[in-house]
Amino acid sequence: MVRRKGPVWKHFYCKIENDDSHPHVQCKYCSKVFQRAVPERMQSHLDKKCPEAPNDAKSQYKQQNSSTTSRIDNFNDCMTDEEQKSLELLLHKALSSANVSFSFVDDPFVVQFFQRLRPSFKLPKREEKIQSDEK
Ligand SMILES: [Zn+2]
Incomplete structure (x- = not known):
């Protein structure tokens, strides 16, 4: 069993039907099912394909460090x-x-x-x- 779970996992329901190292997962927002839980594909679904994914599910959003400082870094601010x-x-x-x-x-x-x-x-x-x- 793969226990190494990145931030993308919290946006999916995990459906373990057997001891497969790649459990089925289902998107929490649009019910899209992945037969193989490949984090890269799950993330790209959230980034590009999911119609309902909130901003904090997208990869641009820094999941690991949600302190105020990193939000400011992410804040796309520009000034003429x-x-x-x-x-x-x-x-x-x-x-x-x-x-x-x-x-x-x-x-x-x-x-x-x-x-x-x-x-x-x-x-x-x-x-x-x-x-x-x-x-
Ligand atoms: Zn989705």
């Missing part, structure tokens, strides 16, 4: 230059209007906060802000 500029401007306005020093952006917790919020947003360096503030 324009968006980056307009956010910088907004941040700039927010800080001056709240009378907050620009050293705010150097604070590790602030950096962390922005990282979580929008990983692709690059916090402006304090020096750049001081320069633009002098205009």
